[in-house]
Amino acid sequence: MTPALLEYRDLTVSYRTARGVEPAVRGVSLALHAGETLGLAGESGCGKTTLGMAALRLLPRSARIGGQVLVGGADVGGLSWGKLRALRWAQASIVFQGAMHSLNPVRRVGDQIAEPIHLHHPGTPDVPARVAALLDQVELPPERAAAAYPHELSGGQRQRVMIAMALACDPQLVIADEPTTALDVVVQQQVLEQLGTLVAERGIGMVLISHDLSVLAASCRRIAVMQHGEVVESGPSADVVRRPSHPHAMALAAAFPTVGDPASRQVPSGADPGPALLEADGLGVRFPLRGGGAVQAVDDVSLTLGAREIVALVGQSGSGKTTLARCLLGLQRPDRGEVRFEGRPLPRTAKGLKAYRRQVQLVLQDPTGALNPRHTVSEAVAEGPRVHRLPGDERELVAAALDQAELRPPERYLGALPSELSGGQRQRVVIAGALALQPRFLVADEPVASLDASVRGEILALLVRLRETLGLGALVITHDLGLAWTIADRVAVMHEGRIVEEGPTEQVLLNPEHAYTKLLLSALPAPIGR
Template sequence: MSLLEVKDLKVGFRQDGAVTQAVHGVSFSVDRGETVALVGESGSGKSVTALSTVSLLGDSAIVEGSVTYDGQQMIGANDKLLRKVRGNDISFIFQEPMTSLNPLHTLEKQLTESIELHQGLRGAAVRERILELLNRVGIRDPESRLGAYPHQLSGGQRQRVMIAMALSNKPDVLIADEPTTALDVTIQAQILELLAELKREENMGLLFITHDLGVVRRIADRVCVMKDGEIVETGPTSEIFDNPQHDYTKKLLGAAPSGVPDPVPEGAETLVETHGLRIWFPIQKGLLKRTVGHVKAVNEADIEVRRGETLGIVGESGSGKTTLALALMRLIESEGEMRFEGEDMRAWSTRQLRRKRSDIQIVFQDPVGSLSPRMTCEQIIAEGLGVHGNPDGRPVRELVAEVMREVELNPETMDRYPHEFSGGQRQRIAIARAMILRPKLVVLDEPTSALDMTVQVQIVDLLRRLQVKHGLTYLFISHDLAVVRAMSHKVVVMKQGDIVEYGASEDIFNAPKTEYAKTLLQAALDLTV
């Protein structure tokens, strides 16, 4: 008998008197010491299937079939059994630790709650167990971190804390739902290595949910490919990758950004440049808030980007990538020289800066967080026109329809709200919001990292087409080096605020000069399909 066994699982959700079916007769098993990957695009039913294992779907869900853990039936189980199993025998790690960790509680308090609830330890024994767990998941100097809040940790550190919480009660089954999607390639590699090591040591069963096939190839023993709530193909990892049978599996395996951007037009002038750009944040202590040091976010950055060119900015979390871009948008204070179209950006008055904002736009990583849920698609896209004016004088709906067609959205959907669109469609709305102002420079801050592989390819192709059509200049920030290579003419590699390499994209990717760049590229190579 398998440790976790799912047979003919069906899940539907009641809504407005009707039932929407999300999972259709799914069957698979997870044995002790085995890693099984559920793979598929958003909406395929992966997470719903995982949450069904311990009845975490809520009252609107209709669940049928069988889910057994160690021979015990989970569907229809009483609350006492479910409370015992949840977080104790079966633990979860979720994609975004900031939504799973309480921002108002220290790490020690959050870990203490879990250990006291399930293990009955108290006092010094709890603290000892917490330090043991944090050491085990690779948190350096854990004692100094006990009083830290989640926002004071990097993305990789937060994910390690989530793993520590999941492991605190020595579960038999660990369910990891997209645990590495938002992390840099080097941190991804570390987290995957950590999970594999812990699985071996504890002889756990691991159910790994992801859309990233590079991750699957590295960590999984068996793969279940899901599409539209069904498993369309299953088998050992090597067989699925080397000899896929289903057309959908072949499509997933072939979905990777490729090609290079069109060359920059001859004689293109410099649009934006910096010389000696420095961004240091003061560390203030004491009653009088005296400055006792600085967080050196960016040191002496010199960059130059021409019209129609894409500058890729890569590096681990905390390297200064986004900080550099925010300084170029005049959204944070900085020192040094910054020029836009030859003008000194620091000399702009408040009125000039406001006028120039329409020339410099940004598209964020998470379209869910950057789009107001209370505004329609039309209102979101047209919002900038209300601030900066409508130079064409044409009806707003006409302009919105035009830009929606440009980003390959149906204008007939402009009266819908963000939750009525898929993840890829929401990112297209965010791009349309920036494009309606006809900007000259667009900052793209991890615009594809939260998207499925097939959707990533579509967004990269869209961005390249818009660049050629409108002569756009991009600052492209990403931890996905395959996407950076497909998008960028030049690349900046940043480490702890310093630019350690800067040059043509092909030179950086084919012959990196620094050990740090080589490490980044190797980590990315290890995670490719």
């Protein structure tokens, strides 16, 4: 019998930390054969990425490993450095989650794809032609993509480059670690279809790691659900996602809302939006391009935001959402049109803008990047009140903001560093930093894109409760239509710099009129059966 491409035999992995030895993987046994796709599901810290890294012996030196990992029948743990080097890329490769962090920013894409070919197959004739064929295979224009630097490509294009690199040496095994996280639904669908086509056409085996069961259900023949380092449920995808037996698998299946499911809606229909607070009127923004010309990032956009409503601004990467948000925050001056707050144009002076930004606060997407790793929670939340010289006791202001962000009791978190908090707790600290200034409106840029399924639900519920308890409105920028369905009173759909459809959430998402809105909805993974 042909050996499995990948086999875990009672694998255990633990890490030596300052707190002692902490287990990450506990006695996992799984196998993957050619032509199969295995999904590994679970939340951060469950051990799924450790499992993937163990296949290529990429774990840090602090890892203690027990059991066996076999690739093509060979025990990875017993390979010499030379044989291990030959295994990586040539026999097994990995697609990392953060393409922008994995690609070298100062080298052209074509040179980076060619590198593993030169290293593992020296003397390969016409390497540029091989690179062009790989780029064509992942549906990127070969000549333009090869000459580009990573920052000149979109998120989806960079992820396709990572796939091309993983296939450069014709491996039989590919491990894809959260390959679609933070990608919009259309690009996510394209990347997943691309991976599925490669498995079918090349007969390779693929491990797809994700916290999103709907993504795995659409892509994998089998799924293994992990919790606390153990596989708590595994089997055919249809059984795991539609008839889960373990409580954690059930929780993962229920965590992602289904557009159209009334149980997923957290806001009442027809809620009073309050008076118009923030308005965009005919905004236009153009950015010059290298070599001449310009791109119209925002094109004649008008949008009115109520004082007590949550509006979701949805669209693909590059649609102009973030540029529009920067205009609303006074961070980007439009070429035409104006932004008004309480009916008055935004101030132009630094002093006036500073006072305005206290009223309209930004909540960033990545809490890890937004927080200084050397600053305690207390210092992070106190920064805004210090800059704006708010009256009152600083400690009381910080404690009140933490309490509003539901970090309770606040005293427990004041002295903590970001590294000592979970992803959800860090995002609450970012929100607390905004709340400390007692704003009247929030602009939240992809506030849950990097969070686990259960934590995502908690943060969305918090935003709804802030509207209810503080009367705080919000513009939530997202590519996630499920998020929009969950918490938005209204949805505005942005495409190529324009708002192409706008209205109550139920109207836009259940009865879309514009072809682009219909495209976004058609790209959603099939709903998980309950």
